[in-house]
Amino acid sequence: MKHLASTRSGDAYAALIDNLRDFIDTEVIPRENLETAQDGDETRRIARDLQALAQARGLGAPRGRREDGGLALSWTECCAYLEQAGRSFLGPLALRCAPPTQPDVFALESLASPAQRERYLLPLMRGERASCFAMTEPAPGVGSDPRMLATSARRTPDGWVIDGHKWFISGAMRADFAIVVARTESGSSWFLVDVDTPGFRIVRDIPTMEPFDMGGHAEILLQDLHVPADALIGEEGKGLAHSQLRLEGARLFHCMRYIGLASRAMGIAQEYACRRESQGVKLADHQMVQAMVADAHIQLYAARQMTLDVARRLDAGESIRHHSSMAKVFVAEAVYQVADSAVQMCGALGVSEDIPVSMILRMLRPFRIYDGASEVHRAAIARRALNHGLAA
Ligand SMILES: Cc1cc2nc3c(=O)[nH]c(=O)nc-3n(C[C@H](O)[C@H](O)[C@H](O)COP(=O)(O)OP(=O)(O)OC[C@H]3O[C@@H](n4cnc5c(N)ncnc54)[C@H](O)[C@@H]3O)c2cc1C
Known part of the structure; x- marks a missing residue:
């Protein structure tokens, strides 16, 4: 390193x-x-x-x-x-x-007004307040396609009235405030909403396959929710660009963390393969097991290099849209494959909860869906390549 x-x-x-x-x-x-x-x-x-x-x-x-x-x-x-x-x-x-603290901080650092900085961003950075990011909605609302945003924010003489239905909002069960994405006259916009505002109602915590989660994935109803004019974050109608900004940093952090988790799973599997025997030799002496180990090392090496490259571009102030999409797809699929091989190598013990490998697999699986599903990223990568004649 x-x-x-x-x-x-x-x-x-x-x-x-x-x-x-x-x-x-x-x-x-x-x-x-x-x-x-x-x-x-x-x-x-x-x-x-x-x-x-x-x-x-x-x-x-x-x-x-x-x-x-x-x-x-x-x-x-x-x-x-x-x-x-x-x-x-x-x-x-x-x-x-x-997440969601780190990406919310990243986005608010560039978008918050001085008053929003004092009230929301600085306490969030100090760990005194917790946030969540509320964009996704049940059908027919927004999921993979940001144009399907159904939650509305209507202007009133002294602010906005928000109505909508959100779900899978990570961290909402312990959040003090939410960044709510809603449709205004000029498009998608972001709002800061204190969760104790009348009209903000958590319906339930949706159980998921992820272990060790402390903020839940909430379903939320927003009904006749009044917020002041200064609840608007950044520019009205620029919510799509704001979301893009937030997701780019979020994806990168996920990639870094999940490389660590996948590497740990393979480490456990390697140890198992070195002590468990089958047909008179250690599992580690079977070539098909060796292939899983080798592929995992190749995948994680490539995943690290791609993540590092995107990080360097971000430090250099370059646009990372295209590269972070490619890295996200590759890393999400690579870490999952590595964890899957680790489960395979550990046999029945691998699917048990006696060791953490099966939980690592469960933790990594949703990453191929959130922050842009692999298919959606592939479509965007190909569109950019074909429309701009990018060399592969
Ligand atoms: C653990 C977890 C945490 C989450 N946390 C948050 C959060 O904090 N805040 C928040 O707002 N949201 C959150 N989400 C929601 C997440 O952002 C959405 O799941 C994601 O945007 C996909 O939307 P969807 O689930 O509605 O899938 P859909 O849009 O219904 O898509 C389903 C599948 O269809 C395929 N598909 C969709 N569109 C295309 C296309 N254009 N081309 C090809 N195939 C396509 C993909 O395979 C996709 O996985 C979270 C989700 C999970 C699983």
């Missing part, structure tokens, strides 16, 4: 990564109790303890400001940091870089 250290003192960066690796191995992974993986309250309690421990070791939110205990890492430096944090289900929670 030496090449990553170039943007700050190499030794200090290497020491930071070593410190984090040790923290994840000695403090975080031992606190993963697979039996309480679906207990959000328990996960929240453990995450709070771990946040204090992380802080005491000088480990904090990778993109956070130094004055808030953050590390202000570049995107490039985040790659190794997030990979280490991501090796444990609890790592991103302990280091305050789990």
Whole structure:
């Protein structure tokens, strides 16, 4: 990881990564109790303890400001940091870089007005308030196609009235405020909404296959919800561009974290293959098992390089739209395949909950759907390539 250290003192960066690796191995992974993986309250309690421990070791939110205990890492430096944090289900929670906080901070940093910054962004960065991002709707509302946005925001003399139905809103069960995407006269727009505003109603927490989730995936009804004029974020009608901005950073963080999780799954599978025997030899001596190991290493190597390339482009202020789409599709599919091979190599134990491999597989599967389904990204990549004559 030496090449990553170039943007700050190499030794200090290497020491930071070593410190984090040790923290994840000695403090975080031992606190993963697979039996309480679906207990959000328990996960929240453990995450709070771990946040204090992380802080005491000088480990904090990778993109956070130094004055808030953050590390202000570049995107490039985040790659190794997030990979280490991501090796444990609890790592991103302990280091305050789990979604939706990080992408919401990223978007609000460039879009929030000075008043919104004081009231929402800074408390979010300090961990004093929690956010969620509410765009997706049940059919016939918005899913993969952003033009299908059905939630409306109607202008009134003193603000806006929002009506709509959202679902799969991550983190909403513990959020203090939501970024709500709604249709206004000039198109899609973003609004900051305190969850205790009358008309904001959480219907239920939708159970999903993801373990160690502490904020849920909520279904929400917005009915006759009045917000003031200054609830509008950024420019009216520019919601699509805002969402694009938010998703690009979010995708990259997911890629970094999930490379760590997939790598851990393969590490467990390799250990198993080195001690378990079949037909008189170790599993590790069977060539078809070796092929799974080799393919996993090739996939994760490529996934790391693509993620790093997108991070460098982001640090350089380049548009990452095309490259982040390609990286997202590749990494989402690669990490899932690696985890799937890890399950296969571990046999029945791999599908059990005695070891974390099956939960890793469950954690990685939805990434091929959220932040743009693989098919939707492929269609966009091909459209850009064909319309602009891009060389492959
Ligand atoms: C764990 C999880 C967390 C989430 N968190 C949030 C959140 O915090 N906030 C939020 O707003 N949303 C969230 N979502 C929702 C997510 O953004 C949507 O699932 C995603 O945008 C896809 O929309 P959809 O589920 O309605 O799928 P649909 O639009 O119904 O598509 C279903 C499938 O059809 C195919 N498909 C769709 N369009 C095309 C196309 N153009 N070409 C080819 N194939 C296509 C794809 O295979 C796709 O997976 C979350 C989802 C999950 C699973």
